[in-house]
Amino acid sequence: xxxxxxxxxxxxxxxxxxxxxxxxxxxxxxxxxxxxxxxxxxxxxxxxxxxxxxxxxxxxxxxxxxxxxxxxxxxxxxxxxxxxxxxxxxxxxxxxxxxxxxxxxxxxxxxxxxxxxxxxxxxxxxxxxxxxxxxxxxxxxxxxxxxxxxxxxxxxxxxxxxxxxxxxxxxxxxxxxxxxxxxxxxxxxxxxxxxxxxxxxxxxxxxxxxxxxxxxxxxxxxxxxxxxxxxxxxxxxxxxxxxxxxxxxxxxxxxxxxxx
Numbered sequence: 527x528x529x530x531x532x533x534x535x536x537x538x539x540x541x542x543x544x545x546x547x548x549x550x551x552x553x554x555x556x557x558x559x560x561x562x563x564x565x566x567x568x569x570x571x572x573x574x575x576x577x578x579x580x581x582x583x584x585x586x587x588x589x590x591x592x593x594x595x596x597x598x599x600x601x602x603x604x605x606x607x608x609x610x611x612x613x614x615x616x617x618x619x620x621x622x623x624x625x626x627x628x629x630x631x632x633x634x635x636x637x638x639x640x641x642x643x644x645x646x647x648x649x650x651x652x653x654x655x656x657x658x659x660x661x662x663x664x665x666x667x668x669x670x671x672x673x674x675x676x677x678x679x680x681x682x683x684x685x686x687x688x689x690x691x692x693x694x695x696x697x698x699x700x701x702x703x704x705x706x707x708x709x710x711x712x713x714x715x716x717x718x719x720x721x722x723x724x725x726x727x728x729x730x731x732x733x734x735x736x737x738x739x740x741x742x743x744x745x746x747x748x749x750x751x752x753x754x755x756x757x758x759x760x761x762x763x764x765x766x767x768x769x770x771x772x773x774x775x776x777x778x779x780x781x782x783x784x785x786x
Contacts (some may be wrong), residue, residue, distance in 0.1 A: 543592035547600040550607040554579040566641035672713035681782020
């Protein structure tokens with residue numbers, strides 16, 4: 527049997543007719559025993575089809591046939607190879623576990639567990655970890671929200687971080703990363719609303735979506751472009767030219783509702 531034409535995870539190579547093949551978004555293949563998948567209600571239903579019991583002493587030709595059949599019935603999972611590997615480890619555990627993962631991967635794991643109907647106990651454990659990660663890294667939370675274009679989540683992240691964290695970044699983060707560096711990591715369509723939420727701009731100012739956040743350009747009601755210098759001291763992390771908006775939490779909630 528040859529598997530060279532398909533890339534398999536080194537731990538999850540096809541070795542038995544009793545295995546099902548899962549495929550990640552990067553086309554990495556994972557051969558998993560059917561019993562492992564039965565903790566998912568979706569997989570359990572899909573796989574609840576009488577299968578001929580495989581003879582473990584089958585010849586190479588018969589084994590190749592099982593392999594080709596498994597490839598033809600491969601299940602494609604909308605997840606990265608890292609997330610899919612974590613997902614399989616959850617399926618393989620007899621007890622609810624929370625694999626070590628970052629905020630983005632933990633969020634993706636929760637989505638997978640809900641989609642494939644894993645037990646609520648597992649989902650609750652993952653949600654507990656997700657909340658801890660979000661509380662510890664509000665800026666990462668905001669980046670995740672912007673990648674999902676989820677305004678409600680973004681408003682909660684902004685409210686959690688408060689003014690100081692907004693200006694200075696997450697605790698323990700790289701001190702050389704400026705506010706503008708962090709803003710550049712957001713969905714481009716979010717930069718203007720976030721700036722408008724956070725700062726009290728001149729009353730007739732309208733930030734241009736195509737303008738550079740580094741140069742801080744804005745356009746007044748007459749269409750005249752002017753500039754400001756909002757970030758004047760990287761080391762002290764101060765914003766001098768713009769005044770941070772008052773009633774922060776209220777404005778965060780407005781942002782979450784799409785009113786800003």
